[in-house]
Amino acid sequence: MDDTARRMTLRSMMEHRLGWPIVTLVLLLALNAAFNPGFLHVEWRNGHVYGSLVDILNRAAPLAVVALGMTIVIATRGIDISVGAVVAIAGAVAAWAIGGSIAGNVTRFPLPVVIVAALGVALLCGLWNGLLVARAGMQPIIATLILMVAGRGIAQLITNGQIITIYYTPYFFFGGGYLLGLPTSIWIVALVFVLLYLAITRTALGLFLQAIGINPTAARVAGVQAKRLTLGAYAFSGLCAGVAGILISSNVKSADGNNAGLLLELDAILAVTLGGTALTGGRFTLAGSVIGALIIQTLTYLIYSLGVPPEVNLVVKAIVVFAVMMLQSGEFRATVVKFARRPAIGRSEVRR
């Protein structure tokens, strides 16, 4: 009785959409802990919390923010592959607004203006994507491909083709500073998550986004302003990429138009998928996407701590991602189960 009850709860947990993502994350964390004894150790030093777990949270922050924006776009049946380029643009705008002074306390514009400018430009990028998709009726992957390609050029125009180093110390607070003992970036992700979560659950936005993703025509006939919401989804994704751009440029203390956020769009799509949101749109999970980002970062951490040679670490990563995806596919699991039971069926047929 006790055993069946336990099995029931286990089953209901695995049927929950976050079941597999959480299992995957726990598994990767356990592997990490097995290979480095100090992995789970967290300590309080100099007023900050230190430890590998905090490190993973901190490093996953930009990806998590971008993945949250991506989740909303994917919910509407779309995709945004321009986020990496927008990260570069936002970083470039911030670096330009701070200016190239070597002094640690000099900036061209006050910090709030720097932030608003970077986020504003990122928002405009998102609006541009949204207009192409919602108004011009372009396919999302093509529409955002335009900015993905052009964005790197725009970022380099802003930085004059150079890597701009940032010296203004207050700016480092976002990507490298601490707040109440934890890295600021973790707080920023939490803030974005909570705001988005409230917007989705306390308003009808969540219902509308799902309706659009599942059946756009029916949503429109029911009076849902599908175009406006789609536009909003891309704008939000752009804004999230802007936040990530600030986090990254502040963390590495420079703006690199060419390499900042490179291939981040693919990691973001992967995070959303690992988290349990289907690329076909409709039902989505915000928490899943954050977990997905953490899975990717934990995996990267594991690969480094195992000492996998850098030249093959992408191969290892791909293999693990492949395995995780197969594990999460209900169809694949069913095939495996069927295959495993095959001999038994064969025997029974012989007997008959």
Next chain:
Amino acid sequence: MTSPVLELRGIDKRFAGVHALQDVNLALYPGEVHALMGQNGAGKSTLIKVLTGVVSLDAGEILLEGRAIHPDSPLDAQKLGISTVYQEVNLCPNLSVAENIFAGYFPRRGALHGYRIDWDKTHGQARELLARIGLDIDVTRVLTSYSVAVQQMVAIARALKLSSKVLILDEPTSSLDDDEVRRLFDVLRRLREQGLAILFVTHFLNQVYAISDRITVLRNSRRVGEWPTSELGAQALIAAMLGRELAAAQARQSPPDDIETATQETALLDATRLGQKGQLQPLDLRVRAGEVVGVAGLLGSGRTELAKLLFGLEKPDEGELRIDGMPVSFTTPAQAIRHGIAFCPEERKADGIVAELSLRENIALALQARMGARRCLTRAEQNALAERFVRALGIKAATLDMPIGLLSGGNQQKALIARWLATEPRLLILDEPTRGIDVAAKQEIMDEILRLASTGMAVLFISSEISEVVRIANRIVVLRDRRKVGELPAGTSEDTVCEMIGAEHG
């Protein structure tokens, strides 16, 4: 009597513990059309899914020519000789007729077991197959260059291409007009003469009597019985399906009519010379509060186009639309909804339901959309709303949280009507609201429409079933070839309406 070609014995199927089929028997004989009847949710679809290997069965056996078979996919079933044609045409509109017929089974030529497609053979065999069902068309043209009826027959040809013994037709006529149905029936008779066993699912009683030789009725997942068609009258058939006498409900007096006074007051909706090039010739239409205006016409007569113009789904390029005498122009459905218009589209699956969302969310969707995103209905409010309509319209669902896609067609349709009633519309446009749903649900929906009209709501009732239009409407607008050809008062006989439509009623 010859032995059955296909026999189902003691079929049992449960979904999540609920019986969808319980100890069901069915026998199909060669050279017979067998009608499978039952209300929505009676188990017809499940039975077909079991037969075609879409779902596995929990108990019972399927015998094909006396041998037990276990189809585990539609492809498997087809290889065994059981072919199926579904309600919606499941073909690729952008491929040619021949490609559609042979997709996946192209005749091959060349080395390595045929590394390329033998197009001559493909086209020749396609022509042969179509000739078998009496169709002579250019098989190299794309599918969309032909009418839905022809597409349906292409689907049959595709189903028949393997040496079939059994043909299953799941509501094949629901998107066809009378003339097309007659052509389809000619095809079925031809196939019957060739010795095929045909299982035919439909909601149209007259079609059952026109084509079938034998009837099996399902009710509440059980088999009620099997009769030769000649021995089961229509009343008895309905009684078998419903399990109760429906005679009283069938007789309904004509709704009151005062067409003369109508023109005096300001109409709720007033369209003058409203039209769209290539879609609808300019027409006038007035709808008053509390009035049921019927729109009769064949498929492609412009009925759906008219509804779309009124609801802002299409933009008229001439004419004027007034609501309460005030000129309006809608570019989105949201604007029309704000003016109190609601629209239940004809294509329930494509344009109506949001399949993966719950029944509760589907019912709340239009009201929530009108309220905007900021003022959000709480779960409790959604539940109260949904519960009210589930009770009022008799929607059958295990829970409100069930995805609406899992409900039967009639219940989906009722849920869509509930979605719109929740917005308390002043004008409800219903495009084929009774299509593909069973007799009892039809009756309930018609009753609900009349009740709503008596509370002051205006209804624009679009239907290809003339008998329904005649029974329910205060006025009947007749469309033909995308043009309004006339307006008839209540009490007009079916024959008069049919005459005006320009087609005799089968």
